[in-house]
Amino acid sequence: METQNKIRIYFTGVGGQGSLTATSLLARTALHAGLEVVAGEVHGMAQRGGVVQSVLLLGGWRSPKLDLGEADLLLGFEPLETLRGMPYLRPGGTVFSSTDPMTPVGVNLGKETYPSLEEIKAKVARQAGAVHFLPCRDLGIQAGAVQAGNTVLLAAVCASGILPFGVDVFEDALKRFLPPKLQVANLKALELGRKVYEENCK
Amino acid sequence: MSANPLLEGKQGERHLLLSNEAIVRGALEAGVHVVTCYPGTPSSEVPDTFYKIGGAGKRYYMQYSVNEKVAMEVACGAALSGAMALVTMKHVGLNVAADPLFTTAYTGLPGGLVVLSADDPGFHSSQNEQDNRNYARAASLPCFEPATAQEAKDMTKEAFRVARELEQPVLLRTTTRVSHMRGAVVFGELPEAEQPKVPFERNPMRFVPVPAVSRLRHIALEKQMAKAQALSEASPYNKVTVPASKPADGVIVSGASRNYLADALMAEGWEDKVRVLELGMTWPLPDEKIASFLKDCKRVLVLEENDPLLETYVRALAQKRGLSCEISGKGGVLTIQNEYSTTLLRQALAAWFGGSCEVAVNEPEPNLPGRPPNLCAGCSHRAVFYAARQVFGDGAYYSSDIGCYTLGMLPPLRCADFLFCMGSSVSGGSGFAIGSGKTVVGFIGDSTFFHSGMTGLANAVFNKVDIVVVILDNGTTAMTGHQPNPGMRQDMLGDLCAHLDIESIVRGFGVEQIKKVKAFNLKSVVKAFEEFKDMKGVRVLISEEPCALYARRRLKMGMERYAVVSSQGDDAKRCFETFACPAFCRRDGEYAVDDTLCTGCGMCLQIAPKAFKLVKRG
Numbered sequence: 001m002e003t004q005n006k007i008r009i010y011f012t013g014v015g016g017q018g019s020l021t022a023t024s025l026l027a028r029t030a031l032h033a034g035l036e037v038v039a040g041e042v043h044g045m046a047q048r049g050g051v052v053q054s055v056l057l058l059g060g061w062r063s064p065k066l067d068l069g070e071a072d073l074l075l076g077f078e079p080l081e082t083l084r085g086m087p088y089l090r091p092g093g094t095v096f097s098s099t100d101p102m103t104p105v106g107v108n109l110g111k112e113t114y115p116s117l118e119e120i121k122a123k124v125a126r127q128a129g130a131v132h133f134l135p136c137r138d139l140g141i142q143a144g145a146v147q148a149g150n151t152v153l154l155a156a157v158c159a160s161g162i163l164p165f166g167v168d169v170f171e172d173a174l175k176r177f178l179p180p181k182l183q184v185a186n187l188k189a190l191e192l193g194r195k196v197y198e199e200n201c202k
Numbered sequence: 203m204s205a206n207p208l209l210e211g212k213q214g215e216r217h218l219l220l221s222n223e224a225i226v227r228g229a230l231e232a233g234v235h236v237v238t239c240y241p242g243t244p245s246s247e248v249p250d251t252f253y254k255i256g257g258a259g260k261r262y263y264m265q266y267s268v269n270e271k272v273a274m275e276v277a278c279g280a281a282l283s284g285a286m287a288l289v290t291m292k293h294v295g296l297n298v299a300a301d302p303l304f305t306t307a308y309t310g311l312p313g314g315l316v317v318l319s320a321d322d323p324g325f326h327s328s329q330n331e332q333d334n335r336n337y338a339r340a341a342s343l344p345c346f347e348p349a350t351a352q353e354a355k356d357m358t359k360e361a362f363r364v365a366r367e368l369e370q371p372v373l374l375r376t377t378t379r380v381s382h383m384r385g386a387v388v389f390g391e392l393p394e395a396e397q398p399k400v401p402f403e404r405n406p407m408r409f410v411p412v413p414a415v416s417r418l419r420h421i422a423l424e425k426q427m428a429k430a431q432a433l434s435e436a437s438p439y440n441k442v443t444v445p446a447s448k449p450a451d452g453v454i455v456s457g458a459s460r461n462y463l464a465d466a467l468m469a470e471g472w473e474d475k476v477r478v479l480e481l482g483m484t485w486p487l488p489d490e491k492i493a494s495f496l497k498d499c500k501r502v503l504v505l506e507e508n509d510p511l512l513e514t515y516v517r518a519l520a521q522k523r524g525l526s527c528e529i530s531g532k533g534g535v536l537t538i539q540n541e542y543s544t545t546l547l548r549q550a551l552a553a554w555f556g557g558s559c560e561v562a563v564n565e566p567e568p569n570l571p572g573r574p575p576n577l578c579a580g581c582s583h584r585a586v587f588y589a590a591r592q593v594f595g596d597g598a599y600y601s602s603d604i605g606c607y608t609l610g611m612l613p614p615l616r617c618a619d620f621l622f623c624m625g626s627s628v629s630g631g632s633g634f635a636i637g638s639g640k641t642v643v644g645f646i647g648d649s650t651f652f653h654s655g656m657t658g659l660a661n662a663v664f665n666k667v668d669i670v671v672v673i674l675d676n677g678t679t680a681m682t683g684h685q686p687n688p689g690m691r692q693d694m695l696g697d698l699c700a701h702l703d704i705e706s707i708v709r710g711f712g713v714e715q716i717k718k719v720k721a722f723n724l725k726s727v728v729k730a731f732e733e734f735k736d737m738k739g740v741r742v743l744i745s746e747e748p749c750a751l752y753a754r755r756r757l758k759m760g761m762e763r764y765a766v767v768s769s770q771g772d773d774a775k776r777c778f779e780t781f782a783c784p785a786f787c788r789r790d791g792e793y794a795v796d797d798t799l800c801t802g803c804g805m806c807l808q809i810a811p812k813a814f815k816l817v818k819r820g
Contacts, residue, residue: 014573024218024384031218031386038350038461039218039384042326049784051573060468062350062461064383067543069563080571086564104571108787108796109778112571127564 001094001130001160004073006059010066012085013077014102015050022077022150023054029173030058033165040064049105051081058164073162075153078102079120079133092129096157098149100137132156132201139192144185151186155193160201167194206255213391221354221380222247224387225318228358230261231390233397235285235313237264238273240653241682242292243327244381245320249290250683261396266686269624269653270295274317275302278371281311282409284399286362290318293334294623298654304341306371308419309409310426312400314366316358317343321377323458323507324541329604329623331540333508334375338485342423343373344430345485346439349460351385357439357482359390364433366400368426373485377507379458379541431486439482440491444498445474451555452499452527454492456481456512459505459542466547470559476503476551487515496520496527503554504531507542530554575609579785580761580801582721582747583607583645583674587615588781588805589724590643590672593731598670601631601644603655606681606749607674610645614780617645625654632658632667641735643670648689648704649679656707662740663712670734670741674721675704676749684752694756708742715739721747724808750801763802763816767793773813777806 009026013019020041027039038061041054055066066088074089076082076097089095099117106112115123117133125131134156140149151174158167167190174186207217208227219227225248229237239249252264267273270291277289291299296319303317319337322328338345344364346357358374365372407415434440453476455463460480467473479495481487496502496516504513513531520527532538535549545561552559577584587610590600602608602618603626611618622630627644635642646655651673662669677694679685686695688702695701708716715737717730727745734741753759765785767774774793778786783806785799795806795814806814 027384028218031216037218037384037386040379041382041384042378049573049578050575061465063379063458063465063544064385064461065379065458065541065543067545069561070543070545083567084570087566089564091562091564103787104573105576105784107571108784109782110788110791114571123567 001162003161003164005164006061007057007072007163008061008066008070009056009058009073009075010071010085010088011054011056011075011077012081013052014081015052017052017077017102018147018150019052019077020054022154023056025173025177026154027056028177029170030056030165032173032176033169035164036060038062038064051084053085073157075157077150077153079117080104080114083115083120083123086124086127089128091127094162095124095128095131096153097124097131097133098136098153099133100135100149132197134193134196139196140189143189143192148185148189151189152193152196155190156197156201159194159197208251209255209257209261211389211392213389215389216386217389218384219351219355219387220247220382220384221348221351221376222382223251224351224355225358225374226251226255227387227389228355229288229316229362230257231355231392232359232362233286233393234262234288234362235397235399236277236280236287237262237290238267238277238287239290240267240270240273240295241679241685242295242320243682244322244376244378245290245292245318246682246685247381248318250685268688270299271301274299277315278302278306278311281313281315281371282309283402284313286314286366286397288316288318291320292328293319293321293332294328294330296334296337298624300337300341303337303343303371305411307341307343308411308416308423310369310422311365311371312369312402314362314369315371316361316365316374317371318374318376320381321375323377326378329621331508333511334373335484335511336509338373338375339511342427343371343485344368344433345373345375345483347375347457347482347484348380349458349482351383351387353439353482354380355387360439364430368430370426370430377458427486431488434483434486435488435490437483437488440488441480442491442495443478443480445477447474449475449477450500451475452477452479452495452502453505454479454481454495454502454512454516455505456484457507459507459547462542462544462547463505465544466551469544470548470551472551475555481512484512487512489519492516492519493523493525496525499527501528501530503551504529505536505542505547505550508538510538574612576612576784577606577609578750579783579799580750580803581606582676582745582750583610584615584781584783585721585724585747585803585805586672586674586727586745587617588809589727589731590617591615593728593735594641594643598641598643599634599638601627601634601642603627603644603646603650605647605650607645607647614782624650625658628655628658628662628669628671631669631671632662632665635667635669641670643672645672645674647680648673648675648677649687651704652688652702659708659713659740659742660711667740668738670743672743672745673704675744675746676752678749678752680749680752684749684756704744708744713740713742715741716744718744718746721745722803722805724805761801761819763818764797764800765795765802765804765806765814766817767795767813768815769813771813773810777810777813781805781809
């Protein structure tokens with residue numbers, strides 16, 4: 001995938017999933033790699049179960065807020081939120097998304113319908129240039145912790161070459177910034193993310 | 203645990219910081235002695251970081267005050283005594299704190315006071331999007347507006363320098379996007395020893411603002427603001443950028459808009475089309491610098507979120523100086539609503555240049571299932587709202603307040619009919635009862651009760667108002683992130699704070715009808731409401747139960763049991779429809795409870811005993 005030295009990334013997920021932690025980790029990785037970094041997040045009403053969005057800008061962009069159509073890359077930690085976030089992606093931009101649904105309360109109560117994964121994938125593919133849906137939760141569990149699923153997603157993005165740093169820099173950052181007890185699972189998740197990209201996405 | 207870089211980081215180190223954390227570092231570099239606050243999004247991480255990094259008592263003193271006015275007065279008192287003080291709050295908090303601020307600007311505060319007001323354009327978590335730059339003008343406060351994490355640190359330090367040099371309170375105004383952005387911050391030097399305090403010299407002719415004193419102090423204030431204006435003229439934060447093409451178009455810009463402008467110019471390759479005057483010290487404004495900029499331009503566009511304050515000022519200045527420069531600002535896509543963005547400024551600039559720019563956007567997918575904010579599974583507020591609705595139904599009017607429980611407005615609970623601000627449930631509810639003669643039930647949380655519910659309650663007792671007040675005591679300041687308040691358990695407060703008993707306070711105010719219940723005991727809550735229903739006067743129900751998230755995360759209370767649906771049918775249906783716990787779900791068409799969300803509060807069992815049962819986990 002072509003590297004974008006100046007890139008605007010939109011993160012979207014559900015409260016409690018750790019998408020803000022993932023944003024912050026990738027931001028620290030980028031700073032560690034010597035890049036210009038700005039990240040933005042909105043706190044407050046975003047609680048368990050609500051939509052949580054954040055942004056990361058690399059290479060000289062300054063605005064910690066993305067408007068519709070501004071993101072080059074969308075990282076979706078939940079497939080419904082990936083689909084909902086699509087207007088933030090510039091037409092033809094790149095999507096990396098988890099395939100693991102977290103059903104909203106209206107769906108749980110049978111009042112609303114959660115679209116099928118196939119439907120979501122098809123709709124996302126129509127609006128994006130490149131799309132990669134990954135079974136992050138399963139791979140995270142395989143690595144030893146369900147939360148490591150986020151690392152699978154980030155590692156796959158780094159392995160794709162779209163970011164101005166590679167998966168080796170991310171690996172170095174994990175070793176540097178994560179507490180020792182989290183490292184084993186996350187480094188394993190990193191390998192799985194790299195592998196799943198190389199085997200399925202290239 | 204390794205030492206926090208904010209407390210230990212050396213000069214020249216570079217760290218990725220939230221701007222709110224950068225403000226903490228800036229205050230530490232300045233040598234702040236006293237920090238006070240009332241939490242409120244988007245300001246809360248400033249005091250929470252001071253609290254968390256553990257420097258309190260060593261490098262500085264900090265307190266969570268009971269409201270913004272008190273926080274302001276404590277900070278003003280500290281600054282008057284000679285200490286460097288910081289007080290933090292969200293934008294609407296400054297309304298509460300405005301009274302002392304306006305007058306301390308007259309007396310001056312020799313130690314130096316910096317006031318952080320974190321504004322919320324775009325209503326991310328607020329009831330209005332008021333523009334607190336107005337306070338700088340109204341109260342005569344030098345004002346700084348950072349746009350990056352680095353500036354958040356640097357301007358905090360500079361604000362303290364100015365506050366001490368001029369002995370005037372200084373406003374540090376951020377907005378949500380600035381408060382909650384992360385960026386690289388290069389550290390300055392941290393003072394080795396405690397910074398000197400300014401010895402207090404008794405001078406009632408300065409510090410006791412009786413009219414004879416204040417008349418003179420108003421003149422002194424004007425002199426100080428003239429000095430502040432000279433600082434603004436020379437400030438490196440007010441800077442002009444002129445491209446080599448020396449264009450005749452100019453942009454004047456401040457705050458978060460500076461970021462959007464930079465990105466819009468970069469995205470379109472328009473850097474050589476405009477001169478830019480960036481304003482970081484935004485009160486007093488640098489008249490000479492602005493006039494000189496206007497002289498060099500044929501046309502100027504002013505970019506600022508919310509109120510057209512710079513624009514109006516620049517127009518007035520041009521008129522005063524007889525400058526013919528054409529000035530534009532609000533209009534078209536540039537409104538007083540909401541936030542600006544890079545795309546919005548691309549559009550505004552394109553229109554101003556006489557063209558247009560293409561904005562390609564993916565169509566949103568319609569009718570996706572939403573994820574609206576909701577009271578959590580196991581939230582004790584839901585239990586009390588359910589009981590209130592059972593007893594009062596639509597026969598009462600529900601006066602709400604600021605906190606998680608505002609979400610009681612949502613169906614099926616529908617326990618919020620109106621709301622003004624912090625503390626208004628009691629006093630606004632009193633007025634509604636007086637004006638309408640209707641039954642009013644007010645809901646207020648523990649932290650909000652201490653904030654400003656107490657005064658409204660005293661007033662209701664004093665004036666013999668007919669009102670039911672429910673104090674939803676969940677033992678913490680839940681919505682802003684579980685900050686301490688006087689209602690918190692003593693063992694959670696530690697040695698530095700004292701627990702205050704809500705019931706004793708209410709009783710001390712002279713309320714005679716008081717009932718205290720456990721929120722999850724449905725029978726007792728319903729019984730209390732039923733007894734209150736036929737009474738007159740002030741009736742107070744104190745319902746106790748810790749916030750579910752706080753119980754789990756901080757009190758380490760386990761969730762040993764969870765509910766299951768034991769019988770499908772009308773009872774389960776009724777409970778689903780009237781209680782609507784977020785743990786309720788449908789599985790293959792059947793009623794079920796999500797055991798990962800259920801806290802085992804047992805409310806569903808009490809509402810529909812035949813349909814639910816509790817089982818042990820694991």
